[in-house]
Amino acid sequence: MFLKGILDFWLAYAMQNLLGATRLKHKQEWCIKMKAFVSVDLEGMPYVVAPSHLNLKGALYEEARKIATKITFAVADELHKNGFEEVVVADSHGPMVNLHVEDLPEYVEIIRGFPRPLSMVAGVEGCAAALFLGYHAKFGTAKSTFDHTYSGGSIRKVEVNGVEVSEFLLNAYVAGELGVPAIMVAGEAQLLKDDVEKWAPWAETVALKDSLSRVASKSPSMTKIEKQLREAVKNAVAKLEAKKVKPLVAKKPVNMRVTFLVSHFADVAALLPIAKRLDALTVEYTAQSMAEAYKTFELLVLAASGVAALLTQQT
Numbered sequence: 001m002f003l004k005g006i007l008d009f010w011l012a013y014a015m016q017n018l019l020g021a022t023r024l025k026h027k028q029e030w031c032i033k034m035k036a037f038v039s040v041d042l043e044g045m046p047y048v049v050a051p052s053h054l055n056l057k058g059a060l061y062e063e064a065r066k067i068a069t070k071i072t073f074a075v076a077d078e079l080h081k082n083g084f085e086e087v088v089v090a091d092s093h094g095p096m097v098n099l100h101v102e103d104l105p106e107y108v109e110i111i112r113g114f115p116r117p118l119s120m121v122a123g124v125e126g127c128a129a130a131l132f133l134g135y136h137a138k139f140g141t142a143k144s145t146f147d148h149t150y151s152g153g154s155i156r157k158v159e160v161n162g163v164e165v166s167e168f169l170l171n172a173y174v175a176g177e178l179g180v181p182a183i184m185v186a187g188e189a190q191l192l193k194d195d196v197e198k199w200a201p202w203a204e205t206v207a208l209k210d211s212l213s214r215v216a217s218k219s220p221s222m223t224k225i226e227k228q229l230r231e232a233v234k235n236a237v238a239k240l241e242a243k244k245v246k247p248l249v250a251k252k253p254v255n256m257r258v259t260f261l262v263s264h265f266a267d268v269a270a271l272l273p274i275a276k277r278l279d280a281l282t283v284e285y286t287a288q289s290m291a292e293a294y295k296t297f298e299l300l301v302l303a304a305s306g307v308a309a310l311l312t313q314q315t
Helices: 001-032 060-083 167-178 189-197 223-240 261-271 290-313
Strands: 035-040 087-091 110-112 129-135 155-160 181-189 204-213 216-218 255-259 282-287
Touching: 001 216, 035 261, 060 087, 060 181, 060 216, 060 223, 129 223, 155 167, 155 290, 167 181, 167 189, 167 290, 181 189, 181 223, 189 204, 204 223, 255 261, 255 290, 261 282, 261 290, 282 290
Parallel strands: 035 087, 035 129, 087 110, 129 181, 181 204
Antiparallel strands: 155 255, 204 216, 255 282
């Protein structure tokens, strides 16, 4: 009996160590992948309702910067507390130099400046998950603050394989092609009801604002928003670890249709050899990957901006 007791003890001890080693290995494998990507826009941020919130010389721009930085810090901090050793933040509105970088923690890597490859999702490669903050609804959405798709000055509609996309869906497709799932979206309520619930129902969502018109909205207190963001991050990370999320992947080759606001933008876009003119405002092209389609789209937007600037000089 004594000998059997000793053997049972050592067997239990060995099994415990084996299980512990297995858990440790799993944890180590998980930690290797623990880099998060966060794309930050301004139009879907709480309290941001005036055009002067959105440009470098605007009277309310500094207020918008503080709001966006506070939102970003709360999300990055909670990601770090839930095991992410690094958080890649892509500053993604306008000139893409909006966040107060001095207020972000040391484990945050910040991508700033424009133009840049993959624009709003630059830096998403190699991350375990993507989160989108301050995002808004696509062009033509009723009672939605600052509704637009990528460029309010030139783009009316963007379609990927026949699906009209918002900036969220466009960017999630790029991330998805690289194997990165969208696990959380915080922004304007109508975007969450439309594209997020339809295309990424597993993603955690936080409504930062409920729009009353294009330039008016209702938002909770910042204290309440921060609590909701932290809870959403916890839930999103738990879903990620439980493999209850998945990358959004567009079928290849990727068909892109871009509808501009005015015909002279389409005139210039049609100069691209791979572009086919469909009507006065729309061009279509095919790309072998979502990244290629996205970069081509960036080029067309920049071309439209160049034409707009040229024509402005002639007036």
